Amino acid sequence: MKWLFVAVIIAATTGSDTLLTQRMKLHGEIxxxxxxxxxxxxxxxxxxxxxxxxxxxxAVSFFAFMALLSIADMSxxxxxxxxTLVVETLVAxxxxxxxxxxxRWLGTALVTCGxxxxxx
Amino acid sequence: xxxxxxxxRLKTWVxxxxxxxxxxxxxxxxxxxxKQRGRALGGAPLEYxxxxxxxxxxxxxxxxxxxxxxxxxxxxxxxxxxVVPVTAVGYALAAVAGRxxxxxxxxxxxxxxxxLIAAGTALVGTTAIRTTAGGRP
Numbered sequence: 001m002k003w004l005f006v007a008v009i010i011a012a013t014t015g016s017d018t019l020l021t022q023r024m025k026l027h028g029e030i031x032x033x034x035x036x037x038x039x040x041x042x043x044x045x046x047x048x049x050x051x052x053x054x055x056x057x058x059a060v061s062f063f064a065f066m067a068l069l070s071i072a073d074m075s076x077x078x079x080x081x082x083x084t085l086v087v088e089t090l091v092a093x094x095x096x097x098x099x100x101x102x103x104r105w106l107g108t109a110l111v112t113c114g115x116x117x118x119x120x
Numbered sequence: 121x122x123x124x125x126x127x128x129r130l131k132t133w134v135x136x137x138x139x140x141x142x143x144x145x146x147x148x149x150x151x152x153x154x155k156q157r158g159r160a161l162g163g164a165p166l167e168y169x170x171x172x173x174x175x176x177x178x179x180x181x182x183x184x185x186x187x188x189x190x191x192x193x194x195x196x197x198x199x200x201x202x203v204v205p206v207t208a209v210g211y212a213l214a215a216v217a218g219r220x221x222x223x224x225x226x227x228x229x230x231x232x233x234x235x236l237i238a239a240g241t242a243l244v245g246t247t248a249i250r251t252t253a254g255g256r257p
Contacts, residue, residue, distance in 0.1 A: 017204070018200070020191075020192060020195055021195045021200040024192055024193075024195040024196040025195070025196070025252065027196055028196065029196050029197040030193050030196040030197070038193070042189050042192060042193070045192065046192075051192070055188070058188070078211075084204075085204055085205060085208060088200060088201070088204050089201045089204065089205070091200075092199065092200040092204075093201065096199075096200060096252065097252055098199045098200065098201045098251050098252055099248075099251040100201050101247055101248075103243055103244075103246065103247050104201060104205075104243075104244050106240075106243060107205055107239075107240040107241070107242075107244035107245075107247070108201070108204075108205040108240065108244060109240070110236050110237070110239050110240030110243065111205045111208045111209075111236070111237050111240035111241060111244070113233075113236050113240075114211070114212065114232075114233045114235070114236030114237035114238075114239075114240060115208060115211050115233065115237060116233070117229055117230065117232055117233030118211055118212070118215055118230050118233035118234065118237070119233075120229070
């Protein structure tokens with residue numbers, strides 16, 4: 001049961017971030033940081049289906065994490081879901097076409113080990 | 121104030137800082153607010169709705185909305201594989217804040233974790249912010 005929640009959290013977070021990244025790249029780099037322009041840009045993009053589904057998946061991930069904490073300790077939940085870092089990096093390469101340099105892989109691996117150490 | 125392209129690294133760090141701090145502050149407010157209630161949330165949906173209308177929980181939710189919007193802004197130009205490890209520095213900051221603001225004990229093992237996260241974040245921070253082609257011109 002614990003691992004089922006972990007799988008749901010990793011899948012929902014990764015799906016959410018992939019959709020968000022795709023939609024924001026489609027929008028293009030935000031350059032105007034005046035309150036009105038920024039509000040209009042984010043308001044428009046928030047009404048797209050990709051961002052809608054991304055927010056829904058984020059909520060799934062959030063409540064699954066709460067549910068996981070109700071049956072497992074923080075010292076299990078945090079390191080187990082830290083695997084999201086590696087899964088998201090893989091998906092960023094395979095689905096989003098990002099180029100992951102050796103240095104970025106090494107840094108991501110260090111961060112993942114660090115998160116696991118902090119919580120264990 | 122509109123930002124010229126040359127400021128990519130600067131605006132990346134500013135928005136990253138907002139993402140990390142909003143998440144840390146938002147989660148702290150949520151956690152504090154829910155603990156103030158004195159009892160755990162049950163299964164009834166109305167209990168969740170009632171919890172939202174307590175000040176700390178409402179502030180926490182507002183900060184998490186700021187977190188989401190700042191993160192979307194960041195992802196409009198930065199790689200996901202850049203944003204995810206770099207914003208994970210929040211885990212390390214949470215441990216440091218726990219030590220210096222709340223006086224929690226931090227074991228040597230947790231300090232080692234903090235150092236690994238800091239080193240990893242710094243390493244990813246030196247890589248290209250964006251490796252994919254631009255979207256709309």
